[in-house]
Amino acid sequence: MHYYSHSNPDLTSSFGEALLSSLAPDGGLYMPSEIPSFTLDEMAKLGALPFHACAAKLARHFVDDRFSDEDLERICEDAYNFPVPMVTADGYVLDPALNEPRNDFFLELFHGPTLAFKDFAARFMGRSVSHLSGENDTRTILVATSGDTGGAIGYSFLNQPGTRVFILYPEGGVSAIQEQQLTTMGKRSNVRALRVTGSFDDCQALVKAAFADKDLTAQHNLMSANSINVGRVVPQSFYYFWTALQARAAYPQRPLVFSIPSGNLGNLTGGLIAKKMGAPIDRFVVGHNANDPFIDYLRSGEYTPRPSVPTLSNAMDIGRPNNFPRILELFDGDIKALRKAVWGASFTDEQTMRHMRRYYNETGYAMCPHTTIGHLAAQAFREDVDIDFTQITVATAHPAKFHSEVERIIHDDIAMPNALKKLKKKTPYITEMKPELAALSDMLSGKA
The missing domain is CATH 3.90.1380.10 (Threonine synthase, N-terminal domain)
Known part of the structure; x- marks a missing residue:
C-alpha cells in the first residue's frame, strides 16, 4: 500500500x-x-473479533512495514479500550445472537476519554506517531477545531515526548465544555490552545497556510492532525466496517443504512472507504446544518463552498469541507455513483431543537445537536424511500458536552459524566490570536 x-x-x-x-x-x-477487499469468509472472521482486534487486522492493509502485526495489536488495544455500542432509545444493545426486531439504532461513538467520536482517529494517530518518531525528533502538531477534534488530539498527544500541540479554535464557536476541555491540559504541558478571533474556516485556512509555507513547515517540523491528514480518515473506516458486520449478522434480510451528521466530511469518507472494502452498508445518509455545500452538490452537481455561519451544531459549521476532494476521488468524479451511495439533507436550528425535544419527550433518549441532525436526516430518508431498513444513526458526541443547550431545549436535566464533572474544576489557560499567519508564526516560535 x-x-x-x-x-x-x-x-x-x-x-x-x-x-x-x-x-x-x-x-x-x-x-x-x-482499497483492500475481503471474502465473505474473511469478513465473517473479522466480525467475530472484538473491535480492537478487527481494527488491527484492517490497519495491516493501510500501514507500511514499520508496523508489525504485534505493533498494530498493541496500538489498537490501547487506543480502543472503551465500548462501541449500537443501542436503541429504550436501552437495547444490538446483539447478533439475539436478533431482536429493532430498526432504529444509535451507534454511540462517545464512550472514549473526550466523549466524542474523534477519539477513534485521534488515539490511533497519536500512538502511530509515537511509534514512528525517533528519540531526538520534535514534531509540532497543528490542529484547527470546531469543537471535538482539538480535545481528542490534545488528550491523545498530552505529555508525549517529542511533540508540541497547538490547537486553533474559533472565539465563540465551541461550547463552554468544549472550550474547558481544550484549555485545561495544563499551563506547562505540551498542548496549547489558541482562541482565534474568527471563524472555524479562518482556523482551518491558517493551518493550510502554515503548511503552504515551506520555511515555516521545515523550521517547526509541522504535522497536521486535522482530517487533511489521511491518518485521521483511515481509522474512521474501522468502526463502520466492524459495526456493519455486527448489524448485518443481526438483521441479514434488511438493507443497512448509516446516517451521519456531517461537516468536514471525514466521517463520511471513512464510511465510504469501509463500504468499498466490502462492509455490508447499502446507503449512507448525511445530515448537515445551514452549512451545506455538499448537500447542494448532491442535488445540483455544482459545488460552491462558502463562508460558514454559526449554528447550534457548531462542530459542523464548515463552509469548505476538507474531505470533499477525497470523496470525489473515491468515485472518480462520478456524481451518479456517489448519489447511489449517499443521500443527504440539511436542517435549520429550529428543526433541530424541535426534533431533539420531541424525541426526548417520546423516548427519554437525549441527543446532542449534531446527533439530532443525523437522526433527522435518517427519518427524512425513511420518508423518501419505500423500503424497510436497519437505521443506524451515528451519535458523535455525548449530549452532556452541550448540556446547557440540550437542557434548555428538552426542559430537563441530563446526567453529567464524571469526566466532565472533574473537567469543570480545572483552571483554563487561554491565549487569544488574530487569524493571521504572522501571529501563528509568533506563537510557534515562542514570541507570544
Whole structure:
C-alpha cells in the first residue's frame, strides 16, 4: 500500500510519510492507492473479533512495514479500550445472537476519554506517531477545531515526548465544555490552545497556510492532525466496517443504512472507504446544518463552498469541507455513483431543537445537536424511500458536552459524566490570536 496526492497521482509516499507530512508536496490530499477487499469468509472472521482486534487486522492493509502485526495489536488495544455500542432509545444493545426486531439504532461513538467520536482517529494517530518518531525528533502538531477534534488530539498527544500541540479554535464557536476541555491540559504541558478571533474556516485556512509555507513547515517540523491528514480518515473506516458486520449478522434480510451528521466530511469518507472494502452498508445518509455545500452538490452537481455561519451544531459549521476532494476521488468524479451511495439533507436550528425535544419527550433518549441532525436526516430518508431498513444513526458526541443547550431545549436535566464533572474544576489557560499567519508564526516560535 502506498499513498498518492489526489491532485497528482505521481506524487506517492508510504503511510508513515503521509502521516507525518500531512499533505503531499503539491498541497494535495493523500489517498490510499488501493482499497483492500475481503471474502465473505474473511469478513465473517473479522466480525467475530472484538473491535480492537478487527481494527488491527484492517490497519495491516493501510500501514507500511514499520508496523508489525504485534505493533498494530498493541496500538489498537490501547487506543480502543472503551465500548462501541449500537443501542436503541429504550436501552437495547444490538446483539447478533439475539436478533431482536429493532430498526432504529444509535451507534454511540462517545464512550472514549473526550466523549466524542474523534477519539477513534485521534488515539490511533497519536500512538502511530509515537511509534514512528525517533528519540531526538520534535514534531509540532497543528490542529484547527470546531469543537471535538482539538480535545481528542490534545488528550491523545498530552505529555508525549517529542511533540508540541497547538490547537486553533474559533472565539465563540465551541461550547463552554468544549472550550474547558481544550484549555485545561495544563499551563506547562505540551498542548496549547489558541482562541482565534474568527471563524472555524479562518482556523482551518491558517493551518493550510502554515503548511503552504515551506520555511515555516521545515523550521517547526509541522504535522497536521486535522482530517487533511489521511491518518485521521483511515481509522474512521474501522468502526463502520466492524459495526456493519455486527448489524448485518443481526438483521441479514434488511438493507443497512448509516446516517451521519456531517461537516468536514471525514466521517463520511471513512464510511465510504469501509463500504468499498466490502462492509455490508447499502446507503449512507448525511445530515448537515445551514452549512451545506455538499448537500447542494448532491442535488445540483455544482459545488460552491462558502463562508460558514454559526449554528447550534457548531462542530459542523464548515463552509469548505476538507474531505470533499477525497470523496470525489473515491468515485472518480462520478456524481451518479456517489448519489447511489449517499443521500443527504440539511436542517435549520429550529428543526433541530424541535426534533431533539420531541424525541426526548417520546423516548427519554437525549441527543446532542449534531446527533439530532443525523437522526433527522435518517427519518427524512425513511420518508423518501419505500423500503424497510436497519437505521443506524451515528451519535458523535455525548449530549452532556452541550448540556446547557440540550437542557434548555428538552426542559430537563441530563446526567453529567464524571469526566466532565472533574473537567469543570480545572483552571483554563487561554491565549487569544488574530487569524493571521504572522501571529501563528509568533506563537510557534515562542514570541507570544
